[in-house]
Amino acid sequence: MNTDPNSLTVPLYRLAHSRTGDKGNRSNISVIAWHPALWELLVAQVTEEAVARQFAQRRPSRVTRYLLPQLQAMNIVLDDVLDGGVNDALNLDSHGKALSFLLLDLPVQVPGALVPYLAGPR
Template sequence: MKDAMNSRTVLLHRLAHARTGDKGNRASISVIAYDPADWPLLVEQVTEARVAGLFASRAPTRVRRYLLPRLAAMNFVLDDVLDGGVNDSLNLDTHGKTLSSLLLTLPISINNKEETS
């Protein structure tokens, strides 16, 4: 990570937007940079380990990240986070549509000299 004296923290939603899809008990969350210049920063900091930690309360059994550099985007697939999926869950959000909002709360450290959207 960058030197704390020269960096500040913003939430991911300042740098990217997200969409969520579902299939059974699996959620797919895409993160798309507003500015392609922020893409390397997102690749560095929005990792499988950090996403797994953010979703720890939902106990994913596996988190995979797929990079889409030509789109300045990435897709995360989280297994077993939908309480069984649409047909099995008593959860109010059985499709997991709000999971993208949770991901967008991930803290990102940016250099004070970098411009953000």
């Protein structure tokens, strides 16, 4: 239970930006904090379980998170989310950048003390 009256729930894109790529039926999404002060919050809330829930409709067979603390970044690998891969899929919208936008919509609870570090309107 959150007891901070100044906390906000915001989409992940307010805390981080992303890059993405794909190989076969695997999507690789990086998440990079906008500010180092947000890093620990990202580690705590952008977990493998949270990402798996966010991508539930894509039914990943596995979600693996790799932390890169010196860069305040993480790499998320989602297996079996690309409809068989770019060359096999009829659904081009499920590839590349579209999946990073889905991840960047993940809700994150931000304590009031970190709100000044968020990107976008306050």
